[in-house]
Amino acid sequence: PDLSLADEVFDFHALLSPEEKEWAMKARDFAQTQIRPVIEDDFDKKYFRKELIPLIAQQGFLGMHIKGYGCAGASAVSYGLVCLEMEAVDSGWRTFVSVQGSLAMSAISKYGTEEQKNYWLPQMAKGEKLGCFGLTEPHGGSDPANMKTTAVLEGDTWVLNGAKRWIGLATVADLCIVWAMTDEGVRGFIVPTDTPGFVATAIDGKLAMRASIQCDIELTDVRLPADAILPGAQGLSGPFGCLNEARYGIIWGAMGAARACLDAAISRSKEREVFGKAIGSFQITQAKLADMTLEYEKGVLLALHIGRQKDAGTLNLAQISVGKLNSVREALKIAREARTILGGDGITGEFPVMRHMANLEAVRTYEGTDEIHQLVIGRALTGLNAFS
Numbered sequence: 001p002d003l004s005l006a007d008e009v010f011d012f013h014a015l016l017s018p019e020e021k022e023w024a025m026k027a028r029d030f031a032q033t034q035i036r037p038v039i040e041d042d043f044d045k046k047y048f049r050k051e052l053i054p055l056i057a058q059q060g061f062l063g064m065h066i067k068g069y070g071c072a073g074a075s076a077v078s079y080g081l082v083c084l085e086m087e088a089v090d091s092g093w094r095t096f097v098s099v100q101g102s103l104a105m106s107a108i109s110k111y112g113t114e115e116q117k118n119y120w121l122p123q124m125a126k127g128e129k130l131g132c133f134g135l136t137e138p139h140g141g142s143d144p145a146n147m148k149t150t151a152v153l154e155g156d157t158w159v160l161n162g163a164k165r166w167i168g169l170a171t172v173a174d175l176c177i178v179w180a181m182t183d184e185g186v187r188g189f190i191v192p193t194d195t196p197g198f199v200a201t202a203i204d205g206k207l208a209m210r211a212s213i214q215c216d217i218e219l220t221d222v223r224l225p226a227d228a229i230l231p232g233a234q235g236l237s238g239p240f241g242c243l244n245e246a247r248y249g250i251i252w253g254a255m256g257a258a259r260a261c262l263d264a265a266i267s268r269s270k271e272r273e274v275f276g277k278a279i280g281s282f283q284i285t286q287a288k289l290a291d292m293t294l295e296y297e298k299g300v301l302l303a304l305h306i307g308r309q310k311d312a313g314t315l316n317l318a319q320i321s322v323g324k325l326n327s328v329r330e331a332l333k334i335a336r337e338a339r340t341i342l343g344g345d346g347i348t349g350e351f352p353v354m355r356h357m358a359n360l361e362a363v364r365t366y367e368g369t370d371e372i373h374q375l376v377i378g379r380a381l382t383g384l385n386a387f388s
């Protein structure tokens, strides 16, 4: 596929290594040829195209940052570029890669036993087993410390009770990483979704993320063997360690959605004639396109800076919050501005812009809302904790 119109001007790819470019181009080619032609219809019909999963797995995108266990062991920057290209077609497909790789596989890779890793990760990398990640609860996702789902050890059996909400992929997943409160704080469990007492129901009525699945989960006396626990995770730093991975992917991904909106606006501005000339020839339109391009280019440069820090092992939590907050906020602004340039046609599915805008509203809320990230940054700046 052609380079994006915005990328051509700035040549961001000049900053990438040959291997990083290769991942980006592979992902762009896949997303543009396999997903783009069907995504508008899938979004309209609320269809999660599960049949694409083996093809995505073949590309090596699932758990691609993990070393060993059948995973690609690619750099953080390469993974980010794949997230950008997937989200350039639809946030729902970047979310699929995030939930499977950054959340479910990361939990097992970071905190699992060798036996758990050897059993689950190679199958998950091949897309033969799908994972989901159950942290959020119905009473308020921003504060997972107030967790009401419990896990109690009865003899050598763990018994889980509680509820989770908004859990991506749960109705199609084979396993769920469930975070639950125990006598010794929050612990993680690998729960096969066919365990009696585990019930997932897809959330209907979504006006965003319609080509992907999110679910309610009820856990009623779900009985698990002692070895279902993830031994390496104790306390909230366990799930938060996985969120860091997914938030990192979003820093890049949201810029993909922004790029798609910007490209649509640039193309249209050259074709659409009003007052006898192309709307792209009006100074106000050019100023809008220039400002959108500035934020897109600043966003990808920030993502690259954060990616280089992640690869160097120097990335800190406030930096992840800076990236997630900025990328999603600016991508939404770019989408809104692109919509104005498309005029009335911009509210139809003829262009991808309203779909991206709706999806980005969900991305803005998940993996820490704007306010949560502002407060994480504020805490780092002042040393004062707004949460307690």
Ligand code: TGC
Pocket (backbone or CB within 6 Å): 094, 095, 096, 098, 099, 133, 135, 136, 141, 142, 143, 144, 145, 168, 235, 236, 237, 238, 240, 241, 243, 244, 246, 247, 317, 366, 367, 368, 369, 372, 376, 387, 388
């Ligand atoms: P706090 O007291 O700050 O910390 C408790 C313990 O956790 C450690 N910690 C972290 N560790 C690793 N990474 C992080 N980002 C961490 N943040 C905190 C901390 O050091 C402490 O460890 P220890 O050993 O001393 O106990 O916790 P708090 O209760 O005050 O919470 C702070 C706050 C508000 C930032 C946190 O609750 C938060 O991030 N809330 C937002 C929840 C959230 O983002 N949920 C996302 C659910 S998953 C999802 O949305 C998937 S969307 C699909 C997709 O990704 O595509």
Ligand code: FAD
Pocket (backbone or CB within 6 Å): 099, 133, 134, 135, 136, 138, 139, 140, 141, 142, 143, 165, 166, 167, 168, 209, 214, 362, 365, 366, 367, 368, 369, 370, 371, 372, 386, 387
């Ligand atoms: P609430 O926590 O109720 O927050 C409501 C509002 O109050 C927000 O604006 C928030 O910023 C504000 N607020 C809360 N506390 C403060 C404060 N201290 N100061 C200022 N403002 C505050 N979760 C999972 O575990 N797994 C998944 O796979 C998953 N996938 C998701 C996919 C989608 C499409 C969506 C929409 C959500 C997903 N989530 C998932 C859940 C997501 O993480 C939560 O929606 C998010 O953490 C916010 O929780 P909430 O929706 O309950 O909002």
